[in-house]
Amino acid sequence: MSTLAIDKGGPRRKVKYGSMSRDRAWALRWSYFFLVLFAIFFLTPPLYMVITSLKSSAEISAATNPWWVFHPTLANYVELLTSNQFLRFFWNSSIVSLVVVVVTMLISIPAAFALARMKFWGSTTLATGVFLTYLVPDSLLFIPLFKMLALVQDITGITLLNRWYVLLFIYPTLTVPFCTWIMIGYFASIPKELDEAAIIDGASWLQTLTRIFIPVALPGLIAATIFAFTVSWAQFLYPLVFTTSIDQLVLPVGITTTLIKGDVFNWGQIMTGALLGAAPPLIIYAFLMDYYIAGLTAGATKG
Amino acid sequence: MADVVVQHARAARTTSARKGGSLHNALRRKSTVAFFLTLPLILLIALFVLYPALFSIHLASLNKSMQKFVGFGNFTFLFKRETFWMVVKQSCIFAVTAVFFKALIGFIVAHFVHNIPAKGQRKWRGMLLVPWVIPPAMSTLAWLWLFDPSYSAFNYTLSLFGIGPINWLGDAAWARFSVILVNVWYGAPFFLIMYLAALKSVPDQLYEAAAIDGANWWQKIWFITLPMMRNIIAITTLFSLIVTFANFDIVRILTSGGPLDQTQIFATYAFRVGIESNDIPLGASVSLFMVPILAVAAIFILRDVNKRGNES
């Protein structure tokens, strides 16, 4: 009898007390289980790139386990990194992306400053217009842009089609609206008193911009820069339409058009090329993840 | 004495002269400055977005050689083509299905990430966002290789279970599935990040209050999480709808619209017709068909973004 009473009193309490934390522990275990599952789903393609890039053509065509490298080799890397053609793509991509980043910042920052701080006729309309422009996809404009370039070429005699530098004018249409938009947001979040303090300290609007706004909004500036770079680096449709000669191609187009020769797929080299092409954004992401994510989420808030 | 008088007079004059002139000057200067600061932006948008958009309408009204005005000829031509209607149907199915699964996976995974201890979250978030960071043209190549019919890693793995081989990109149904799968893979991390940020902005006290009121986990999601995240879910979904609907890279690299145009969507079809078949007016017409759907989504986004801005 007495033991029964103890059993009743003791355990019941324990179960009640423990149930919260036990639920928690199970929830945590399930969370980890599914996270691992999704991580496998999300990371399989990039990992498979790495695996394939380390294989020789012979191993790829042999019927061995494709998920494992039996004879790792860097031959694909050596071959691509010594190929003038591939280096040319890389160089084109780099120069285009870097120039576009600079152009984007030169256009976006002053415009965002004006839109965030100087109320002028039509400024709200312009801000809305900037946001709408950001929503215009490349697949809507590539045909008229192609025809426009052809017409300008016919009229002026300046070669525009099949030249990489034409991308320097076209890519900013993709980067500037978003960068302006998020810079408006970052600038608008700077307290008004800060520019008033600067005005009283004797700063001109240019000094307010360069010595107060830009340093204070630096995280936003970095986020915008990353965005502009990754968008330029990844852009595929415009260079596919506007450039055709091998020496004018940027990486994404170069890899998909030249490494795939007819029906012969040199998968080792394609994967290596894709991996090298994915490397710059990935490296930036690895080091500046927080800025990258801040830029992503900033787009959904009003500037 | 005279000096002093003169000085006074001058001082008075300058101040009164200032009064009328420089206030106007300052006003004029400020808007002039603002105009010049935004001029490059305005020029860029006008020249490379607005003008091409209008030019596209003009192009769509010409015949193939662009010599003759045909009015709505291109559109009526498209209406009579079965392929075109297939493209419309596929684009819609493609966008809606892909966005739905992106949103669903993003929502679920965001919860899992939110559930685990805070110090591990950064690492997981970092890993799970990788698909969004890789240029889609590059990662789609990896998928193309994973789907490869003869040496494919997927078919090899399935063969271990006695399944397959599946003709991932050659069979119409599987090709559509594959295209959507790759799109979901690429886009879900974006939703994940947006939802995770939204989850973090919901105050813990609300959940604690709900727990005290006796809400279970799904009631918490239904009555607290979803209403609090409603706006961000709407913005993200509409935005993704636009991007997915207008997608080019994935379909182009994976199937080029094949087999037999069974995975062709607006962007790839416009490319096929306008660039590859060199019928620019017809390609422009195909592109223009995206406008109504994009415009509706854009209007709703703008409304939500403005609402969000007003709340904060």
Place this chain on the structure above:
Amino acid sequence: MADVALRKVVKRYDDVEAVRGIDLDIADHEFIVLVGPSGCGKSTTLRMIAGLEDISDGDIMIGGDVVNDVPPKDRDIAMVFQNYALYPHMTVAENMSFGLRLKHYPKAEIKARVTEAARLLDITDLIDRKPKQLSGGQRQRVAMGRAIVRNPKVFLFDEPLSNLDAKLRVQMRIEIKKVHQKVRTTTVYVTHDQVEAMTLADRVVVMNKGRIEQIGTPNELYHRPATRFVAGFIGSPAMNFIPCRLEDVGGTLQIRLTDRIAFALPPARAARYHALPRTDKFLLGLRPEHLTEAHAHLGPGVETFDTVLDVTEPMGMETLVYFGLEGTPVCGRVDPNAGAKDGAPMRLAMDLNNMHLLNEDTGVVL
């Protein structure tokens, strides 16, 4: 150093007049506080002096020059903001020297001035820190330091203490006063806190609805308020306003508060109010400290009455008692040992020598 003068200054926003014609003369070295409820136009006035707002009408003069159209940087003023407005990416020293660096002062002089200001404000140790690493009080000091290094003609303070907690506010108040005693720069200080206004100011400017209600030293405002607004705004707990009438009873002038309570006015007061029409409605203005417990040795002009207390609030050195007179809530201040209890009857004394009589309709103190 300079005097500041405002002549019929008006500020209009579209069709709203935020400031409705202000005249104010601020002497060199003077510490002026603009005080009033939110929306009374005090901040707008300050911002017009700073040049951050255009002036719709009238003139503002600093050191005798009309500065209406002079940009802020050329007005030679310094301003301390409510949220400090420190540049987050600059160190304390850089924050303080920013204005001087923009004006291309020699490095040595900048350093000397910053060091001097830092010493004055006791922030020498913090000079290399960023604002993020500072407490609220320290940020406040840096904001003041930024104003001091400029050595301007006028200091402008826009509610500088309202972001601080109560204890720190008292401390910084004393600090600001000390700094002003040392540098003696003409100062215009805006606050909504009448205690701050009273403690800091040489002269207080009470503003209401875009107009100046009264200008005077803290004591003048407290003891001789000109209007009901000033009388009610200055002092805490606020002055009581009890509806009353004047009566002539047997040749003496009486003030009647209720049917039961009426007192003969002291001779000085009776003489002052003698000519007022008996038919007008008046308000008796009486500060809580002039409404105390009754005791045996009451002087002339102090009258007693009985009431029942509603609520008592022991404050330590005194007890506040609340009761009603014909529906008008009244507050008194009694000795903590006077035995005041919630709901208990009590005999109280009214010191009519310190009373004010107001016209109920116009709000003017008679």
